[in-house]
Amino acid sequence: MFAIKLENISKDFDDPNGKRVLALKDVSMEISPGEFFVIAGPSGSGKSTLLRIMSGLEKKYTGEVMVHQDHSRISFVFQQFALLPWLTVFKNVELGLVAQGIPKAKRKEKVMKELSEFGLADFADSYPRELSGGMRQRVGVARALVNDPKIVFMDEPFSELDSFTAQGLRKDLLELWRARHPTIVMVTHVVEDAVELADRIAVFTPQPGTIKKIVQNNLPRPRDTRSSDFYRLEDELYELIKP
Numbered sequence: 001m002f003a004i005k006l007e008n009i010s011k012d013f014d015d016p017n018g019k020r021v022l023a024l025k026d027v028s029m030e031i032s033p034g035e036f037f038v039i040a041g042p043s044g045s046g047k048s049t050l051l052r053i054m055s056g057l058e059k060k061y062t063g064e065v066m067v068h069q070d071h072s073r074i075s076f077v078f079q080q081f082a083l084l085p086w087l088t089v090f091k092n093v094e095l096g097l098v099a100q101g102i103p104k105a106k107r108k109e110k111v112m113k114e115l116s117e118f119g120l121a122d123f124a125d126s127y128p129r130e131l132s133g134g135m136r137q138r139v140g141v142a143r144a145l146v147n148d149p150k151i152v153f154m155d156e157p158f159s160e161l162d163s164f165t166a167q168g169l170r171k172d173l174l175e176l177w178r179a180r181h182p183t184i185v186m187v188t189h190v191v192e193d194a195v196e197l198a199d200r201i202a203v204f205t206p207q208p209g210t211i212k213k214i215v216q217n218n219l220p221r222p223r224d225t226r227s228s229d230f231y232r233l234e235d236e237l238y239e240l241i242k243p
């Protein structure tokens, strides 16, 4: 059974000079339920475009996207946090629940539980501008998870963070994935992230983006980021990604 299945996805854009840019070419793959799936590749290889297609944000493409009906509750974590600056942390996280018609008391309970899990309970009434980048991205992740999505799409969620903050968030994300087991589809250009987090890694070629190889990551969890096996897999991925 699959959570997401892609068949021959291609996508082109008209660039500002009126030229056609082929962003993705014939991408086919299957992502399993509960899998931590990483899409890695150089800048411009169509990773963000593919994530937008999979999640339904981008509707113009050729080929077929199938999302299993049991997995239709999805959410998205963006690189640029994408919080609403005029709303408090609480209200930002609550947004996803308002649209679902969940009663106020229940919303409060769910939001506060999510904020606690990400160490944000004391910041419920703060505004995004009062938080560090790391805290803001925690809010972004909490907002994505508050409605218990079956699939979480993440586009370079750590790339705006310093390495220390990113490390903390990766750890929290892994704990959460272990506890609730959503399917996670994460885009990154950071090889170390892929090796630490992924069950499988689809390595993309430069433009037009195609799958160069899907690499199985069998390193036992919790992963020792300083083991020789870890470095070996990092090397393998660097070799695949480098031009």
Ligand SMILES: Nc1ncnc2c1ncn2[C@@H]1O[C@H](COP(=O)(O)OP(=O)(O)O)[C@@H](O)[C@H]1O
Residues within 6 Å of the ligand: 013, 014, 015, 016, 021, 022, 023, 041, 042, 043, 044, 045, 046, 047, 048, 049, 050, 207
């Ligand atoms: N809205 C757009 N209009 C025109 N070209 C685009 C647009 N979005 C992406 N592209 C082009 O498609 C290619 C892939 O982009 P993107 O998916 O952002 O790659 P990645 O996320 O791997 O860096 C790039 O050449 C980019 O310039």
Ligand SMILES: [Mg+2]
Residues within 6 Å of the ligand: 047, 048, 049
């Ligand atoms: Mg991108």
